[in-house]
Amino acid sequence: MTEFLSFVWLVILVLCVVYVGQILIFIRGLSRLHRGTGNRLYSVAVVVAARNEELHIEKCVRSLLEQDYPSNKYTITVVDDQSTDRTADIVRQLATENSAVELLQLHGHPSGISPIINAINEAIKRTSSEIILRTDADCVVGPSWISSMVRYFDETVGVISGLTLIRNTQNISSFFFGFQFIDLFSQTACGAGAIGMDAPNNCNGSNMGFRREAFHDVGGFESMVAINSGSDSLLAQRIAATPQWKMRFAYEPETHVTTLPVTSWRQLLQQRMRWAGHTSHYRTSTLVFLVASFLLYLLMFLFTPISIFYFSTVPLAVLLIKFIVDYWIIFKFSKITKVVGLMKYFFASELIHFPVILAAVFGSFFGGFEWKGRRMKREVSQHA
Numbered sequence: 001m002t003e004f005l006s007f008v009w010l011v012i013l014v015l016c017v018v019y020v021g022q023i024l025i026f027i028r029g030l031s032r033l034h035r036g037t038g039n040r041l042y043s044v045a046v047v048v049a050a051r052n053e054e055l056h057i058e059k060c061v062r063s064l065l066e067q068d069y070p071s072n073k074y075t076i077t078v079v080d081d082q083s084t085d086r087t088a089d090i091v092r093q094l095a096t097e098n099s100a101v102e103l104l105q106l107h108g109h110p111s112g113i114s115p116i117i118n119a120i121n122e123a124i125k126r127t128s129s130e131i132i133l134r135t136d137a138d139c140v141v142g143p144s145w146i147s148s149m150v151r152y153f154d155e156t157v158g159v160i161s162g163l164t165l166i167r168n169t170q171n172i173s174s175f176f177f178g179f180q181f182i183d184l185f186s187q188t189a190c191g192a193g194a195i196g197m198d199a200p201n202n203c204n205g206s207n208m209g210f211r212r213e214a215f216h217d218v219g220g221f222e223s224m225v226a227i228n229s230g231s232d233s234l235l236a237q238r239i240a241a242t243p244q245w246k247m248r249f250a251y252e253p254e255t256h257v258t259t260l261p262v263t264s265w266r267q268l269l270q271q272r273m274r275w276a277g278h279t280s281h282y283r284t285s286t287l288v289f290l291v292a293s294f295l296l297y298l299l300m301f302l303f304t305p306i307s308i309f310y311f312s313t314v315p316l317a318v319l320l321i322k323f324i325v326d327y328w329i330i331f332k333f334s335k336i337t338k339v340v341g342l343m344k345y346f347f348a349s350e351l352i353h354f355p356v357i358l359a360a361v362f363g364s365f366f367g368g369f370e371w372k373g374r375r376m377k378r379e380v381s382q383h384a
Contacts, residue, residue, distance in 0.1 A: 002310070008303055009314040015296040016318045022289045023325045026193025030332055033196045033249055036151030044074035044146055045127035049119040050137035051081040054090060056260070057137050061094050061101060064135075069146040071100060077126055078137070079119040080105045087137075102126070117221045117231050124220070129212065134232070136206040139164065139259045148254035149209050158214030158245025159236045161195065162207035163188055163337055167258045178345025179352060180261045180268065185342060186326065189333035192249040194286075200240045200247045201286040205232030207250075207257040214239045237283060251337050272360035294361055296322075301354045323350055 046064055050057050057078065064076050080088040080103060088105050095101040104123055124132060133149055135141060152160045166184060168177040191202030218238040224231050240247035262268050282290065296318075304315040327346060334342060 005303070005306070005310055005312065008299060009312060012296065012299050012303070012314060012318055015292050015299070016321060018289065018292040019296055020321060020325050022292075023190070023329055025197060026190050027325075027329050027332060029193035029196030030189070030329070030336060031196070033192060033251055033336065035252060036148065036153075036248070036250060038151045038154050040150075040153070041070060041073055042131045042150055042153065043129040044069065044131045044133055044150060045124075045129035046074060046076045046133045046135065046146070047120060047123040047127070048076065048078045048135060048137050049081055049116065049123070050078055050083065050087050050091070051119075052083045052085045052087060053137035054083075054086040057087050058090050058094065060135070060137050060139055060141075061091065063140045063142075064145075065094075065098055065100065066143050067141075067146045068144050069150070074146055075100050075102065075127065075129065077102045077104055077123045079123045081115055081119040082106055082108065114231070117224065120231070121221055124212075124215070127212075131209055132212060132215065133209040134205050134207075135257055136259060139206050139257045140167075141257050142254055144254040145257070148252055149250055152248045152250050152255075153209070153211065156244070156246050157211075157248050158217075158242070159203070159210040159239040160208065160248045160250050161191065161200075161203040161236060162250040162255045162257060163192075163339075164204050164206045164257045164259055165339065166261045168261065172261060172263055175345075175348060176265075176268075177261055178342075179349045179356075181342055182330065182345050182349040183353070183356075185333070185339070186330050189329050192251065192333065192336075193329065195240075195247050195249040198240075198246070199285065200236050201233070201282060201289075203233045203236035206259055207255070208232055208236065210235070210239060211245075214242075214245045217242060217245070233282075241283075253338050256337070256339075269356070269359055269363065272356060273364040276360045276364040294357070297354045297357055301358060323347070326350060 048060060048064075053060075061076060061078065067074070078091045078101065080091065088103060091101065091103040095103050104126055106119060106122060120134070131150060131153060133146065149160060149162065164184065166177070166181045168174075187202060188204065191200070191204075194201040215235070218235070221231055221235065223238075224234050236247060239245050262271055300315055300318065304319070307313075307315045327343075330346065331343060334340070
């Protein structure tokens with residue numbers, strides 16, 4: 001048993017080196033981010049996919065209507081993806097009040113195609129604008145969101161990603177809110193750092209934009225039509241991988257988007273399972289980091305309690321090192337984005353990060369997840 005544990009400690013140390021090395025690269029990438037300085041007034045189409053969002057869609061659309069960007073330079077297309085509530089009725093009323101709003105109501109989706117991707121695709125087909133911005137139906141944007149996002153596009157930028165923050169208006173405990181806030185914020189920090197190093201690995205569809213030209217250059221969603229989650233990240237990676245287009249991260253407060261937390265641990269797990277579902281399609285270098293992180297989490301979760309009985313300090317030392325680098329990147333990103341008040345949630349969130357991530361990965365790859373009343377797997381069956 002002692003020899004086996006010695007081997008396990010060695011593997012944990014190697015995985016820790018891989019993890020720490022990659023986080024340090026992300027931290028370096030954060031230092032390479034630059035403000036958007038463009039001044040061209042592009043034509044913009046804002047696309048919002050909605051399903052059963054009657055409680056949130058009006059606030060989302062009204063925030064998009066209250067922009068300081070010229071009103072004749074942007075439109076808002078809301079795709080109602082077979083909602084069973086009043087989502088379509090609410091958007092239809094908003095469209096009668098303002099011609100910039102268009103409702104696209106879907107009543108099904110083609111066999112073998114993800115309903116999420118189908119909804120976004122149909123909206124893009126209905127627009128002709130140079131820039132397409134995306135946010136979610138439960139999100140709210142600030143009055144300078146469009147103008148601030150557009151500033152990040154110069155002639156070489158094909159796609160941008162921004163920061164989405166969780167706002168606590170759901171009457172949930174501060175601990176549960178704090179975990180969700182830190183978890184999403186840390187993921188975005190790593191994604192922003194990767195963009196700074198010109199190796200994008202993550203993009204949140206609730207706050208992103210891309211050139212129509214760049215979208216068509218990579219074939220749009222053609223190579224990922226069956227994937228039920230993560231099309232935003234995969235699209236961004238494909239655009240950034242082309243020689244003519246770059247990716248930028250929009251970090252200024254005016255570009256931030258706010259969204260709502262989930263209200264139960266079950267909903268959180270379902271959400272994280274959905275987020276984990278597309279990671280197997282990432283590029284090799286990103287997969288190495290993700291697999292190494294998963295194995296590190298798994299071994300730490302299983303063997304840290306055992307180490308107490310064998311008087312080994314390796315797991316505790318690795319845990320301390322992980323805490324330090326995680327705190328470093330989150331703290332640095334909070335300074336860059338001017339987000340305050342989140343570090344008080346850090347230590348408690350770190351402790352439950354292991355089991356949540358492990359459960360999400362196992363659940364996503366060996367089961368399925370629920371999303372907006374639908375039961376889904378990672379990919380749509382091509383024989384559906």
